[in-house]
Structure formats: structure tokens, C-alpha cells
Amino acid sequence: MTDPDVFRAIADPTRRQIMALLAGGDLRVSDIASRFDMSRPAVSKHLALLESAQLIRVERQGREAINCLNPDGLKPVAEWLTFFSQFWDDKLLKLKQAVEGSDD
């Protein structure tokens, strides 16, 4: 919960499912928890880890916590991948250029 390691964060399938879910729109903690066969605190821990890895943002509104996907948090993974993508196919060098081009 303290190490904001994005690679660790995406290692867990539940967390990847949560990210896919949030790609469809922002959701409250309980909304997410209701979609999984596990307790709300368990989902809450996954959300905390995703937040620490900057893969989601949490907006607290009153008693609710709205979870929003932060796709930019995946860029370190994409950049890491570009290094290896050069071994796949030259066409994929476009990935490298694209990532560099859209750098914030």
C-alpha cells in the first residue's frame, strides 16, 4: 500500500478488472464491490493500491468516494514495453514514437 509500483498494481486480475470497469465510467466503492464476489473492504484495498500507483483517482464527495480511471498512469508500462517491442516488428517502433510524442 506504500509502494506506488504500477507493475505490481496491474499484476492482480481483480485490479485489472476494476480498471476495465472504470473505463466505462466513474463508480463509487460500493458500486464496484457489488460487481465482485468479495467483500467491500477487499475491493477497497485494491482501490487504495490502484490509487497509490496513480492508476485511478478518487474524488471524495460527501460520504461517497468516486473512483475515476487515470489511464495516463499506464504510460510507464507502455514505455517499458517499447524497449522490447523493437524485437517484435519494426512496425511497432511507431509505438515508441507515439508514446514519446504524447508525453506530458
Next chain:
Amino acid sequence: MTDPDVFRAIADPTRRQIMALLAGGDLRVSDIASRFDMSRPAVSKHLALLESAQLIRVERQGREAINCLNPDGLKPVAEWLTFFSQFWDDKLLKLKQAVEGSDD
């Protein structure tokens, strides 16, 4: 060691370092182990996990085991990333096309 989950495999920094090392050329187990501050069996476990995730291939030659990077093993990660890359920047849609285009 039984679950060939590529996301788990790349979660560990040591394993990512091993992959980077093998990008420079094939290496024997001891050659890799000598580059890390941990025992050879520990490195050997990481290699076994990388192999089960299809991220490396191991060619046994006599008493030696030559470890070779298998960059194609990363494609599932790249494909997963393309889904989220659409939220970054349209330029990155090229990534999706590139991955699709170089599909085996």
C-alpha cells in the same frame, strides 16, 4: 511456478532486470546470477517463472542452460495496454494497429 501469468511475471523488478539483461544476448544461469546480489537458486526461480510465462526460452546444452529472451511473450501485455491507450491520445491508436498488424 504453475500459473503462466505474464502480468505476475513482470511485476517483480528483478525479473524485469533479467529480461533487460537477456535483451543484450543469451546468458547462462550463473552468468545472470553473478550480476545480482542474491543466490543462484533465487535467480533460478525467477528464470523458471519467466519461462513458465513464456517470457524466456531455455536451451539446455550439456551441463549449461542458455536463457534466451522471448519478446513475443509480452504481446498480451501490449494488447491489454492498447485498450487503455485509446484514452491517452489518438496518436497512440497506432499502437493498436501495429500490434494487430504484427500478430503471428
Next chain:
DNA sequence: TTGACATGAAACCTTTTGGTTTCCTATTAA
């Protein structure tokens, strides 16, 4: 053929991870 080398394998240990239940607090609606 014998000794050194390369690696695999087993047993073991500690820390981390992913889950649980239970409880507390803040907010909102009736």
C-alpha cells in the same frame, strides 16, 4: 577416472498479499 563445474531440487524461513470480520465515523434523508 576423478575432480570441478553448472544446474536442479528440496526443505525451510520471513514478508507480502489478498482476503475476512468487526467496528467506527461522517453524511444524508426521512
Next chain:
DNA sequence: TTAATAGGAAACCAAAAGGTTTCATGTCAA
């Protein structure tokens, strides 16, 4: 104002992960 709701926090647990040492085995070279 009081009851229900949303979610954070703590204590706890089992299993998995990452490491160790020690030993066994197959291969190569002197």
C-alpha cells in the same frame, strides 16, 4: 433528530512470493 448509508480502519488469517542453505546429479576437462 434519528436512522440508514458510505466508506475508512483495525485486527486477524492463510497462502503465495521471494529468499536462503544444503544436497544431488549430470557433464566436461585434466
